[in-house]
Amino acid sequence: MRTITHRRVVITGMGGVSNLAQTGVATWAAMKEGRSGVSPLRSFPQNDDWSVRFAGEIHDFDPSHVVDPREQRRIDRVALFAMVAADEAARDCGYDLRNEGDPYRHGTVIGSGIGGVITMEDGLIKLLASGPRRVSPFVVPRLMVNAGAGNVSIQFNLRGPSTAVASACASSGHAVGISMQIIQRGDCDIMLAGGSEAAITPLTLSAFASMKALSTRNDDPTRASRPFDRDRDGFVLSEGGAVLVLEELEHAKKRGARIYAELVGYGATGDAYHIAAPDVEGSGAFKAMEFALRDAEVNADSVGYINAHGTSTPQGDKAEVAAVKRLFGDHAYKLAMSSTKSMTGHALGAAGGLESIVAIMAIYEGVLAPTINLDNPDEGFDLDFVRHTAQERVVDVTLNNTFGFGGHNVSLVFKRFRS
Amino acid sequence: MSEPLPDAEIEAKVVEAIADQLGIPKSDVTPTSEFNAICDSLDKAELMMEFEDLFEISITDDSATKLTTVSDAVRYIQRTMKES
Numbered sequence: 001m002r003t004i005t006h007r008r009v010v011i012t013g014m015g016g017v018s019n020l021a022q023t024g025v026a027t028w029a030a031m032k033e034g035r036s037g038v039s040p041l042r043s044f045p046q047n048d049d050w051s052v053r054f055a056g057e058i059h060d061f062d063p064s065h066v067v068d069p070r071e072q073r074r075i076d077r078v079a080l081f082a083m084v085a086a087d088e089a090a091r092d093c094g095y096d097l098r099n100e101g102d103p104y105r106h107g108t109v110i111g112s113g114i115g116g117v118i119t120m121e122d123g124l125i126k127l128l129a130s131g132p133r134r135v136s137p138f139v140v141p142r143l144m145v146n147a148g149a150g151n152v153s154i155q156f157n158l159r160g161p162s163t164a165v166a167s168a169c170a171s172s173g174h175a176v177g178i179s180m181q182i183i184q185r186g187d188c189d190i191m192l193a194g195g196s197e198a199a200i201t202p203l204t205l206s207a208f209a210s211m212k213a214l215s216t217r218n219d220d221p222t223r224a225s226r227p228f229d230r231d232r233d234g235f236v237l238s239e240g241g242a243v244l245v246l247e248e249l250e251h252a253k254k255r256g257a258r259i260y261a262e263l264v265g266y267g268a269t270g271d272a273y274h275i276a277a278p279d280v281e282g283s284g285a286f287k288a289m290e291f292a293l294r295d296a297e298v299n300a301d302s303v304g305y306i307n308a309h310g311t312s313t314p315q316g317d318k319a320e321v322a323a324v325k326r327l328f329g330d331h332a333y334k335l336a337m338s339s340t341k342s343m344t345g346h347a348l349g350a351a352g353g354l355e356s357i358v359a360i361m362a363i364y365e366g367v368l369a370p371t372i373n374l375d376n377p378d379e380g381f382d383l384d385f386v387r388h389t390a391q392e393r394v395v396d397v398t399l400n401n402t403f404g405f406g407g408h409n410v411s412l413v414f415k416r417f418r419s
Numbered sequence: 420m421s422e423p424l425p426d427a428e429i430e431a432k433v434v435e436a437i438a439d440q441l442g443i444p445k446s447d448v449t450p451t452s453e454f455n456a457i458c459d460s461l462d463k464a465e466l467m468m469e470f471e472d473l474f475e476i477s478i479t480d481d482s483a484t485k486l487t488t489v490s491d492a493v494r495y496i497q498r499t500m501k502e503s
Contacts, residue, residue, distance in 0.1 A: 070441060133471075137461040138461055138465065
């Protein structure tokens, strides 16, 4: 229940890095075309012992336009994704964060599920091979899960709140929601919010494979991520980053900023059920959406589109569909819900950021990105999943769901901006 | 243990290692360059590891602290190699 009058928060900039494209703009364009960013694995050699030999890797990533090559060796890939996404978002919003306004009114929350695990693994290999005196002094600043936030704050001289969220695949959903609240309560006027992940490593891939969480469709990688499909067999590990510029409405209006949409609701719950399996009824997801809609003060019937968490796991998709049906009732059959993970795979802590862009652009452009590979919806999955191709549709309210191992559920509500 | 190298060769190798690691032109690294001016403490710690590998010597933390300039490092390396 709201007890205070909130300042309003709008989205004035967006940036992203994905396996579809190295900008948010081009990622969105690729999603509208229904392209897949999944491919055979290149990051490290694999033999036949590996049950999963593909992923959603970003090939030929080059952050040199944002981070000097000299500096790059000090920063893990996961933070570089955040910095490149933040750079695009900051340029997109048309406000010079480094030189305008009070830097203590500008902050950042950047989530990551795992942090700098590439650095962690390389560091451990070095330690075992060469001993403790050969462990690089850059290991800690590279691997810490808050490295994205720390580096982005330096990048843009953000001197307000600067922190990280680590709630697995819900990390950037939380980051956006918490950032919204920081602006609402008056602590900041602008927040760079989002998340990044760069965890396609031998340890992470083998560990997710051991959990039987990953698709093993090695012979057909681009069709492996198939949320809501009868033949889905797990998620596709991917990577990326996304950052949104959240801005207090009056601040944005005063400078004549372009407003993509208003961020009106944030709901967060915990399943308190199992450390990795979803609650089969989707109770936590249901409540997160309910709380988000209540926070937004919008009726469930006004929701036109949901960007689903939809990872393509048998249980997760089932729980989410059940939660949506239970919350929306008859309206569940009128709204559209797609999973863009069908194209990107699952970028873990970056997912909520990347997919918020989809939920925002649905409002701004009137286009719903598709769920590709959904050839045969599973039994009882009878919603409009925007199968195969994008749909043009005017929607005024959209949701972005992100759920993470640990039982973390986040739902964000975006709304067409009207003054 | 390796044979001691002439001072000039050590200096050239040190300059090259510093320039390479910091991603700066070799011309920016001179004998009088101070580590504090061209890099931070983390870079310097990593450089010391690089010198240890390159010249097969050991640089104690106490010694590293006292190496202020590039020529301090060159002299230290030369002396240590002769002692070994």
